[in-house]
Amino acid sequence: MATSTSTATTATQRAQRVSEAIHSGEMEGLTVTPAGRADADEYIAGHIDSDELVARARARYGLD
Template identity: 45%
Template sequence: MAIRRPLGQRERAINAARTNSALEGARSTDATRADQDAYVRGEIDISELGHRVRARYNLV
């Protein structure tokens, strides 16, 4: 049995966003999910995550 560590704030936020999307019948692209994962790991901040997603969908 694996020992689970408590979820961090970033991970909870991304899980909530993914759950909300799924409840609406949507799923983010693999590229967006990779950016979300980079955010959870602390490699990028929320501003950079937003910038990447907006640029990907031409919402800049």
């Protein structure tokens, strides 16, 4: 039987990753801005991928 691997994630998995990232930041004293949360929501919904999510955050803070 052949098996395949997929790197696709479900909305539930993406939501869990975002929740963990937010929690990690909060443990360090950081907060997520409304713009950052909007980007995260787009990622969770599957409208953007993780590369785009990171690119937006880096651009927002001048880290490009």
